Amino acid sequence: MFGKDDRETIDKMHNALNGYRQRDSAVPSDPGAYNQFQIDQAPETIRPHLQALAQDPLFGAVAKVAMEEKIPVATMHKLTTALYSQAAEAGILEALVDPVAERTALLPDAAKSLPKAQQDAAINARLQANEDFVKLMVQNGLPQEVADHGLLMLMDTAKGNQLLEFFASKVTGGDRAQPFAGGGANAGGKNEREQLRAELAKPEMHPQHPKFDKAAWEALDQKYKQIVGV
Numbered sequence: 001m002f003g004k005d006d007r008e009t010i011d012k013m014h015n016a017l018n019g020y021r022q023r024d025s026a027v028p029s030d031p032g033a034y035n036q037f038q039i040d041q042a043p044e045t046i047r048p049h050l051q052a053l054a055q056d057p058l059f060g061a062v063a064k065v066a067m068e069e070k071i072p073v074a075t076m077h078k079l080t081t082a083l084y085s086q087a088a089e090a091g092i093l094e095a096l097v098d099p100v101a102e103r104t105a106l107l108p109d110a111a112k113s114l115p116k117a118q119q120d121a122a123i124n125a126r127l128q129a130n131e132d133f134v135k136l137m138v139q140n141g142l143p144q145e146v147a148d149h150g151l152l153m154l155m156d157t158a159k160g161n162q163l164l165e166f167f168a169s170k171v172t173g174g175d176r177a178q179p180f181a182g183g184g185a186n187a188g189g190k191n192e193r194e195q196l197r198a199e200l201a202k203p204e205m206h207p208q209h210p211k212f213d214k215a216a217w218e219a220l221d222q223k224y225k226q227i228v229g230v
Contacts, residue, residue, distance in 0.1 A: 034076050035053060036054075038077070046085055048096050049084055102157050106127070108123075111198045122198055129193070199220050
């Protein structure tokens with residue numbers, strides 16, 4: 001730090017302090033600045049993940065530490081982009097799940113013409129049926145921790161739910177035609193389940209509805225449980 005004379009020493013100190021000033025000027029006063037990635041400049045494979053970080057409380061906690069440690073925004077972005085890029089190249093970066101799209105994909109065909117509230121109820125009934133099936137498997141010997149893991153890994157996506165439905169249809173026989181389904185040879189258990197879901201989703205099947213018929217609801221619910229094997 002010392003120079004050959006006072007002037008050179010002062011110049012060296014000035015340059016050193018100037019470096020600190022430049023570093024500190026790049027540190028934001030709000031940790032939210034770390035969330036503002038330049039998405040269009042990031043690799044396409046990780047853009048959705050970087051966009052999701054803006055709403056991620058875990059990254060928010062990291063951003064607070066970054067600000068406390070006076071890490072410039074550009075440096076933080078470079079580190080984060082490198083981390084996600086390497087994860088994507090290694091094949092360990094999971095695809096983001098869009099809850100709205102996944103629920104839409106689970107809308108039964110029989111409920112597609114119904115109002116939004118009834119469609120939501122039909123989707124919820126489908127999700128509940130899959131959870132009920134897993135609970136049934138627990139009653140038949142599936143370890144609870146295995147069931148919990150399966151629900152955690154599968155229930156948040158449409159394909160995961162469809163996998164559970166496939167297994168349920170094989171176990172309960174729901175994939176085989178029912179003799180009195182009312183639709184000839186093509187009327188299988190799957191169609192009957194969807195029809196019952198649509199019936200259960202009707203407004204009058206909700207306890208808060210003024211025309212709620214408890215007896216009719218219980219009859220439909222019992223019939224549905226018999227079909228799915230609960």
